[in-house]
Amino acid sequence: MKFSERLHEKLQPIWRKNHHHPFVRGMADGTLDPQKFRFYMIQDYLYLIGYAKVFALGAVKADDLETMGKFAALLDGTLNEEMALHRQYAARFGITEEELETAQPSPITLAYTHYMLHTAQNGTLAEVIAAVLPCAWSYWEIGKELYAIPGAADHELYGEWINMYASDEFSQMAQWCIDLLDQHTAGKAEAELTKLEGIFLNTTRFEYMFWDMAYNGEMWPGNEGISKGIV
Numbered sequence: 001m002k003f004s005e006r007l008h009e010k011l012q013p014i015w016r017k018n019h020h021h022p023f024v025r026g027m028a029d030g031t032l033d034p035q036k037f038r039f040y041m042i043q044d045y046l047y048l049i050g051y052a053k054v055f056a057l058g059a060v061k062a063d064d065l066e067t068m069g070k071f072a073a074l075l076d077g078t079l080n081e082e083m084a085l086h087r088q089y090a091a092r093f094g095i096t097e098e099e100l101e102t103a104q105p106s107p108i109t110l111a112y113t114h115y116m117l118h119t120a121q122n123g124t125l126a127e128v129i130a131a132v133l134p135c136a137w138s139y140w141e142i143g144k145e146l147y148a149i150p151g152a153a154d155h156e157l158y159g160e161w162i163n164m165y166a167s168d169e170f171s172q173m174a175q176w177c178i179d180l181l182d183q184h185t186a187g188k189a190e191a192e193l194t195k196l197e198g199i200f201l202n203t204t205r206f207e208y209m210f211w212d213m214a215y216n217g218e219m220w221p222g223n224e225g226i227s228k229g230i231v
């Protein structure tokens with residue numbers, strides 16, 4: 001059994017929760033409160049900054065030029081394409097560039113990005129991939145599911161999001177990560193696989209917590225003492 005098949009079995013209960021989450025259901029039927037999506041867009045923008053840095057660490061940890069080049073391309077795509085799309089999309093929700101640039105990460109955004117960065121800084125290339133894969137894989141899965149719902153991809157507010165994550169570009173990225181992880185785990189000892197599985201399940205759970213954070217607008221208690229800065 002490929003390692004990704006083992007992970008696919010393990011993630012089922014969490015993915016089911018993702019697909020049933022009211023934030024995701026609200027995008028599916030178009031009833032999601034735009035204020036909740038607005039909060040999500042801002043936090044996701046901050047999340048992408050952290051995620052881009054993890055790709056940079058993927059390039060550092062890669063041991064061949066092809067993989068290094070791919071991580072560099074993903075870093076470029078996230079910073080210069082996906083985040084540019086976020087900026088345009090955010091404008092439709094009345095979010096200014098200044099608001100994006102000065103936004104504060106919520107506790108979950110901070111915990112999720114810092115967990116990935118910590119793992120990437122201290123771990124092997126396989127650990128970097130295990131940390132980033134749930135992001136790509138679960139969005140691909142949700143994008144596909146929502147795209148298949150008649151009318152969902154044409155919704156004036158959420159259609160663009162659905163089209164973006166159901167696109168071939170994102171499915172190819174997820175598949176590349178899956179294949180790379182399978183390649184780097186083939187024949188590896190069980191202790192290493194258990195560690196990788198733990199990392200993968202943690203970021204899978206963070207994906208669920210991110211939906212929940214966005215739906216509930218979860219920020220820090222009070223608003224004092226939050227330092228400005230990058231995630």
Ligand SMILES: Cc1ncc(C[n+]2csc(CCO)c2C)c(N)n1
Pocket residue numbers: 044047048051074077078082135136137139140170173207210
């Ligand atoms: C919380 C959160 N999780 C996953 C994604 C999706 N995503 C972010 S980067 C990337 C890969 C290529 O840039 C993908 C698929 C998101 N936007 N926000």
